Amino acid sequence: MAVAAERISLRATGRSRRRLRLNRVMEGVAVLAASVALAALGIVVVSVVVRAWPALHVSLFTQTPNLFGGPGGGISSAIVGSALIVAMATGMALPVGVLAAIFMTEFARPRVAAAIQLFLDVLNGVPTIVTGIFVYGLLVIGHLQSAYAGAFALAVVMLPLVARATQEVLLLVPNTLREASLALGVSRWRTVVGVIIPTTLGGILTGTVIAMARAAGETAPLLFTCSIFAPAVSTDVTHALPNIPVLIFTYSEQPDPALHQQAWAAALVLMAFILITSLTARGLLARSRRKLTHG
């Protein structure tokens, strides 16, 4: 009774075979591209570590630069100075950036929001050397270089990053959540403070941390505003403070090989900071995503 079925082949032939091959090739190209990116990072990290190695002592983190060059001495004052400057810059950029983003997404009419958006995009596109000159003209001419002028310049760099990141997470908040609060007879402002910000806090902090990482490495804004400093550890922000980017820049121009090594070590410290902050940012973001989806 049974009719012998014609044997069918499930192998790829003709067109589908060509497609299969093309698919393999494209996959290979993609893997290659990813490897190149990874390799570039690897080469940078390895070369920095290798060159920084001779200078990596505890004293690097505990001592201030030698007054007369030569081996020994450390970059402690630059670490302290950078931390202070970045912290001050964050203190300025975070509230302004977050409030700007809240105004744009929660309160402003669409045309006003678009205008602010444009302004922030332009600000983001301004070369940081121009930002440095601008702040130089604004805060340094007629006064002296100072840490707060440097921090202000860095804040200008951070502002559009913080605002944009905040805006993105605010737009992720479903409208139904706003309605839930407003339907309780709660004002818009209380809704923002009590529901929207707690919901998006992780995302806002992520954006801030990424902006901090970016600002920590910025050199150009500090060259005009915070580059002439005494080597000692200081927390006087009305004067220029030593900081890592400018230290790397000046040391790398010195003939002393010991200072070159310290410049590499400072670069390593900077990279470690950026790595840690990026990982923190990822963790925060994952946490805030979880919060919006399931407890």
Next chain:
Amino acid sequence: MGNRSDTISIDVAPVEIAQRRHAPLPENREVVFDVQDLGVRYGATTAVSGVDFDIYRNMITAVIGPSGCGKSTFIRCLNRMNDLVPGAQVDGKILYHGEDLYGSGVDPVEVRRRIGMVFQRPNPFPKSIYDNVAWGPRVLGMRKDLDERVERALRGAALWEEVKDRLKRSALSLSGGQQQRLCIARAIAIEPEVLLLDEPASALDPIATTSIEELMHGLKRDFTLVIVTHNMQQAARVADMTAFFSLEVGEGRRTGVLVEYDATEKIFTNPSDQRTEDYVTGRFG
């Protein structure tokens, strides 16, 4: 209120459900909302127009009709939720206890304080179960005896027994039906006078739906309820009064209108309008 045990089955015709409930309508019905010639436009398109009827205190009023006929648009006028939609324009009048809801000097925030709303999709805050209920009272300055208030609201929403041991857990860990009851608890925790429910059970399974419906019967002692539903059995089961909205088609425009408003029993057993009859008997095209 009819025989509850058979109100769950789905294959009973709405007309039979309505006939079985001999809910006597009270004589002196206090008017809560007096809707007068209400119309809503979104930009240039008119979503509803010419809506005119009274909503009574401590009753459940159902708004039924085909989808897109403006049920949500209408109910969102009652607590000025439409103010939040850019381009929405409300014409006509709604008197709330005689006060013009859209009159000058009326604060929509205060309106929504008194007229609560539960939405189609459960939308709990990403906070703990406790904080979902407590947040509103806290913000509105009802901080006294907060724990008791939260418990009362959760009991009122028939959720207390299920969550009393995990009040600190995230509200998002609850099931859909529990989340919707939490939203009801959240709404009643601030003691509004009116509760608006826009298809509160449409995203829920039949068991959760039943518990929400039973809950509504209990709530009408303290609140005036207005419920939008596209489920006619549900309207027949829960509502005292029913408003039937439909779409009027003309000149390439479709506008929502109020076709008929009457006691639920009348709407489902002996409607005056042919369109209502076609709709409640399922002959709607």
